[in-house]
Amino acid sequence: MNTSAVPTLEIRPALEIRNVSLSFKGVKAISDLTFQVERQEICALIGPNGAGKSSLLNILNGVYVPDSGEIVFEGEHFRRMQPLEAARRGIGRGFQNNALFSGMSVLDNVIAGLSRHSRVTLLEEAFRFPRALKEERQFRERARDVLHLFDLDKHAGTIVGTLPYGVQKKVEIARAIVGTPRLLLLDEPLAGMNSEEKQAIAAVIARLNKELKLTIVLIEHDIGIVLKLAHHVVVLDYGRKLADGLPETIRDNPDVIAAYLGSDRKEVAA
Numbered sequence: 331m332n333t334s335a336v337p338t339l340e341i342r343p344a345l346e347i348r349n350v351s352l353s354f355k356g357v358k359a360i361s362d363l364t365f366q367v368e369r370q371e372i373c374a375l376i377g378p379n380g381a382g383k384s385s386l387l388n389i390l391n392g393v394y395v396p397d398s399g400e401i402v403f404e405g406e407h408f409r410r411m412q413p414l415e416a417a418r419r420g421i422g423r424g425f426q427n428n429a430l431f432s433g434m435s436v437l438d439n440v441i442a443g444l445s446r447h448s449r450v451t452l453l454e455e456a457f458r459f460p461r462a463l464k465e466e467r468q469f470r471e472r473a474r475d476v477l478h479l480f481d482l483d484k485h486a487g488t489i490v491g492t493l494p495y496g497v498q499k500k501v502e503i504a505r506a507i508v509g510t511p512r513l514l515l516l517d518e519p520l521a522g523m524n525s526e527e528k529q530a531i532a533a534v535i536a537r538l539n540k541e542l543k544l545t546i547v548l549i550e551h552d553i554g555i556v557l558k559l560a561h562h563v564v565v566l567d568y569g570r571k572l573a574d575g576l577p578e579t580i581r582d583n584p585d586v587i588a589a590y591l592g593s594d595r596k597e598v599a600a
């Protein structure tokens with residue numbers, strides 16, 4: 331049999347970080363970092379404070395431009411990309427501290443997540459042209475569908491700032507995915523939560539990954555949750571990659587234990 335005639339399926343990773351470096355006025359935030367994220371995996375970035383985790387997310391959604399190296403997203407190479415372009419290419423982002431409009435309703439906050447996808451001009455919007463009205467209707471419907479997915483229907487008209495923190499975090503993640511990204515970046519989505527809220531948000535993240543087939547890169551300090559939630563863990567330390575692999579191999583890696591897990595290890599191994 332002539333195997334060369336058999337078509338091969340090219341299965342590319344969702345995301346490749348290739349030799350990326352970034353510094354701020356001489357301070358190295360990221361040094362020659364290389365790793366890849368497979369499609370539909372949850373990849374957790376862990377590491378001590380100042381390790382470069384948030385800086386990397388900021389590169390991935392176009393806020394920072396690396397000094398060198400490149401990013402390959404779904405086979406397309408780039409080094410410089412505006413946040414608007416990142417959103418249009420299918421990269422969604424949630425932030426470390428809620429970046430919601432606290433005086434606006436839940437529904438309007440989620441609709442705001444679609445503004446970068448708008449096709450209407452300011453003029454069309456100002457004069458309420460039919461195209462603008464149609465888009466507004468479509469955005470509203472899409473936002474309502476997403477609220478339903480998050481079981482937030484009953485809060486649609488509620489002012490976001492009046493809701494408990496755990497619910498606000500759900501709204502923020504809803505806003506990050508309303509534009510149907512294929513890669514979702516989450517910066518400490520469980521920060522500041524009690525353990526019940528953490529479990530609820532971790533369950534939401536697992537569902538988004540499974541049901542919407544979303545590739546997710548998240549930063550998280552709660553190692554217990556990371557080991558349960560992530561398929562792949564990348565450990566950063568002083569901007570360098572210290573380890574990269576399956577959660578269980580990371581948990582047992584002596585360098586990681588020394589640099590980061592420390593006394594948490596017993597709890598992690600339990």
Ligand SMILES: Nc1ncnc2c1ncn2[C@@H]1O[C@H](COP(=O)(O)OP(=O)(O)OP(=O)(O)O)[C@@H](O)[C@H]1O
Nearest residue numbers: 354357358359377378379380381382383384385386
């Ligand atoms: N905008 C900036 N200007 C100057 N230095 C910065 C900037 N952003 C990050 N840094 C520096 O880059 C390094 C990496 O910071 P970064 O916030 O990426 O780390 P991190 O791993 O996300 O930390 P944390 O867990 O505390 O959020 C640190 O030394 C930090 O002080």
